[in-house]
Amino acid sequence: MNFTYTSYPNQVFFGKGKTAELPTILADYKKVMAMGEERWASQINSVSDTLGKDKLYYFPEIIQHVPQSLVDKAMVKLKEEKPDVLLAFGGGSAIGLAKALALETKLPIVAVPTTYSGSEQTNIWGISSEEGKTTGKSMDVMPKVVVYDSELTSGLPLSLAVTSGMNAMAHLMEAIYAPNGNPVTRHHALLGVEKIKSGLEEVAREQKLTEQANIDIQFGAYLAGKCLCEVSMSLHHKMAHVLGGSFKLEHSYVHTVLQSFVLNYQWEYLSKEIKSDFVQVLGAEPAHKLQELSAKAGGPTDLKSIGFKKEDIDKAVDTVLAKPYENVAPLEKSKLVEMLQHAYEGSLEG
Template structure:
């Protein structure tokens, strides 16, 4: 990589990062007539808070969320969204909620406001995915890129340790492949390395504390934000292709697949990486052999 000769795409979107940022949601929705809010039943208290500021009739909660975004669910949600005459989509939850919002935006071209409650990273990308009996189809379209993303540490603070660990390892996989992407640029490259350091330190703290403290949560959330940003900016490679094929074909838990695969993929790639990239991986993961570091981080947190 030549740091003085590169192409870099700057994607639109506004990030609201910090504790209490969820309070901005009513303000972001004021310009719309009716919000179609996608999220599991557990997010109802958040929706109720928004309804206290806005007229509750301007909010519709679609509570059915399924991993890998099956086409049948997309069709069902689309019919309800059109019947409600919604003019904005709000994804409130993890990657499955955000994925469904993207599938609807692909069809309707409605704007998305994303409020992630895990470290999935999908909220920062223009990547969509829909599953059928034949498998999972993915693609890129700027119509599915959220216009606003709210990162509020209070919304991820209640994650169980196991979910926090696998969700963070999912984010780690995005950063890992961004580092050696064939279209990498110095901006994405440095963001990816910084994100890896944030996740490594956060996962180390998570293992030591055996619970998700607010400080650890914020650190992992920052790494996850950078992971999603990198995922959008450069193409992924072997790891992500394998993870999507396996997950979509066998209906496997997405973050678990990423957690298990990435150490083996990095080990396979390791001899083919330049000495500079190897050294940067070693520094970011504070380990002489980064594939082993990834396995140790997962194992220390009880992840698969």
């Protein structure tokens, strides 16, 4: 055995009702700047009441993709309030805003995720402008503490729970065969696949997000975010970001549809050991199993149904190939076009 593994340090609190521990977690700080959509105002105000007068400032404006204009507005308030810690309460957009502020101020982040996004476990930041989205990596944006409370994700709409869970599954899939992978991350990824699979199967059976399904998917999503930070992502993520960014398709829907077809594309180039891992956690014909998981739980299974146009296939492939990156299988235009044609129709058999 011979490998290199980098562990990214943060403290995790996981369990039902864990947000009750936030005042204790934040007690040693002089001033908290909290950010989150207004639907989380009661939870944030509860923390404020427990901490005491003037110990928490709440910034309620959250916008998807973290526009620079919002970062600038929040930074003005930050300089007025002079916090020594940031509390991000919400999904990837709220956590993304905290990261944008931490990038400049180096303030620590306490993250309370309310979706399965995984952003809370990464050192990846992103800020959008009229010119597009700028992303990067910095340990300054890595949350110091993450609090997972299943009560906060229990109310997710079923369709969002399914596609958000499948989005996390995509991180896990690519972590299993990552070119710079290692046995530690792969073990976590396989466990994450087991948990999300179990949760989505429960959703399919009950046609609702049961308490156990929610906990399983949330735990799998935590591991997915961790894996996303530890190893590089490949074809699936490059293709998903191109389809989402260039063709304005919903992010989690693209991830949900694509992963079956990408796994098919990679399959013959995977080692026997990794193929065996996929079969062990997903069952025979893993690519079909991923598509089946989405279909039975009510998620999308083809690009056509989520708004992608067949005539854009060539343009999408050209965009993906414009910047070379490491991938398990060789990146060949004709084969990638064929893969997207299959994904457009939703047929793994072609």
